[in-house]
Amino acid sequence: MTYAEQAFDALGDPTRRAVLKRLRGGARSVGEIAEGMDVSRPAVSQHLKILKGARLVTVHAVGTRRVYAVDNWGVESMRKWLEGFWDEALTAFKAVAEREATKEEK
Amino acid sequence: MTAPPMSHGADPNSVRKVVNVQAPQAIAWRVFTEQMGTWWPLAYYKIGKANAVDAVIEPHIGGRWYERGDDGSTCQWGSVLVWEPPSRLVLSWDISADWQYDPTLKTELELRFSADGSNRTRVELEHRHLDRFGARRDEMRRIFDSEGDWGRFLEAFARTAEAQ
Numbered sequence: 001m002t003y004a005e006q007a008f009d010a011l012g013d014p015t016r017r018a019v020l021k022r023l024r025g026g027a028r029s030v031g032e033i034a035e036g037m038d039v040s041r042p043a044v045s046q047h048l049k050i051l052k053g054a055r056l057v058t059v060h061a062v063g064t065r066r067v068y069a070v071d072n073w074g075v076e077s078m079r080k081w082l083e084g085f086w087d088e089a090l091t092a093f094k095a096v097a098e099r100e101a102t103k104e105e106k
Numbered sequence: 107m108t109a110p111p112m113s114h115g116a117d118p119n120s121v122r123k124v125v126n127v128q129a130p131q132a133i134a135w136r137v138f139t140e141q142m143g144t145w146w147p148l149a150y151y152k153i154g155k156a157n158a159v160d161a162v163i164e165p166h167i168g169g170r171w172y173e174r175g176d177d178g179s180t181c182q183w184g185s186v187l188v189w190e191p192p193s194r195l196v197l198s199w200d201i202s203a204d205w206q207y208d209p210t211l212k213t214e215l216e217l218r219f220s221a222d223g224s225n226r227t228r229v230e231l232e233h234r235h236l237d238r239f240g241a242r243r244d245e246m247r248r249i250f251d252s253e254g255d256w257g258r259f260l261e262a263f264a265r266t267a268e269a270q
Contacts (some may be wrong), residue, residue, distance in 0.1 A: 082121045083232055085147070090125045090231065092145035097137040101129030101225070 004081030006054035007074040016040055016047045020056060020070065025063075027069035120234035127227045131219050135192035138217065139163050148173070154181035156197040163197070165189065171197050185214070193219050201231070 011017055015037075023035050050070055051057035056074035057091045059066055135147070143160035152158035156175025161183075163171050169186040175253050188196035195217040218230040 072187050079121060086121055086123045086231060086233065088147050089145065090123055090229070092147060093123050093138060093229075096125045096141065096145045097129040097134045097227075100137055100141075101127075101133050104133065 002077070002081065003055050003074060004077040007056055007078050008081075010050050010054040010074075012054060013047070013050075015043075016051055019047050019052065023057065023068060023070045027067045029065050029067055033068065040067065113269050115250065120232055122233075123231045125229050125231075126222065127229060128225065129227055130194050130225055131221040131227045134229060138229070139191070139195065143174075152181070153183070154179060159167075163195075165191075171199075184215075187214070188216075 003050070018037065019033055022028060022037075030041055030045055030048065033048070034041045037044065039047075047104075048057055048059075050073075051061065054074050055071050055077065057068050058070050058071040060065070129137075140163075142159060142163060146161040148158045148161065152173050154173055154175050155177050156177045158173040158181075160174040160175045161172075162180075163169060165186075167186055167189050168244060169189070170182050171184045171186065172180045172182045174180050184198040186195070187198055188194055197215045198212045199215050213235045216232045216234070218241060220228050220230075222228050
C-alpha cells in the first residue's frame with residue numbers, strides 16, 4: 001500500500017479523524033488528546049500509531065513529554081495521489097467522449 | 107491526441123486539471139454525467155466490498171453519486187451540489203466510506219464545460235478543500251525529508267498508467 005492509500009484508510013475511522021482534528025489546533029500529548037474524548041488513552045495511542053504509519057501524524061520529544069502533531073506529508077501524499085488519479089480519469093473520459101462524438105457523426 | 111490533462115494553479119489544497127475534448131459540449135456533458143461507469147477508473151477508486159461495475163450520478167441537486175457493485179449493492183461517494191447542464195456540475199466527494207457523516211471532511215469537485223467551437227469542449231476540473239483532510243498547510247512543519255519516497259510514489263503511478 002502507498003502512504004496515500006494508508007492515509008485514506010486511516011481517515012476512514014471517525015475516532016482517528018477526531019484525533020487529527022484535535023491536533024489541528026496544535027501539538028498535544030496523548031493525555032491531552034484523550035481528554036474529553038469517549039475513548040481510553042491506550043485506544044488513542046493505538047489510533048495515533050496508525051496515523052503515524054500513514055504519516056499523518058508525527059511525534060517528537062519536548063523535554064520529558066512525547067508530543068504529537070499533524071504531519072502534512074500524509075496529506076500531501078493524498079493530494080499527489082489525486083493528481084495521478086485525475087490524470088487517469090480525465091484521459092479515459094476524453095477517450096470515451098471522443099468515441100461517442102465520432103459515433104454520432106456517422 | 108492523448109496528451110495528459112494539464113495541471114495548473116498553485117493552491118496546495120486543490121487539484122486542478124483541464125482537458126480539451128474533441129466532442130460537442132452536449133456529448134462531453136453526457137459522457138461525464140450519464141456514462142461515468144464507462145471511463146471512471148474503478149480499479150483505482152471504489153469503496154464498496156463488491157466489485158464495482160458502475161458509477162452513477164443522479165441528475166438533480168441533492169442527487170446521490172454512488173458506485174454500483176456486481177451484486178446490486180450501492181455505496182455512496184457523495185452528492186450533487188450544483189446541477190447546471192450542460193455547463194457546470196459540483197459534487198461533494200466524501201472519498202472514504204463513512205466520511206459522509208462528517209461534513210467538515212467533505213471535499214468538493216467542480217466541473218466546468220465550455221464549448222470551443224461546435225465540435226470541441228474544454229473541461230475544467232477542480233477538486234478542492236483537500237485541506238479538510240488534515241491541518242492547513244501553512245501551519246505545518248515538515249519533519250521528514252520526503253523526496254525519496256515521492257520519487258518512488260510517482261514512479262509507481264507512471265508504471266500503472268503506462269500499463270493501461
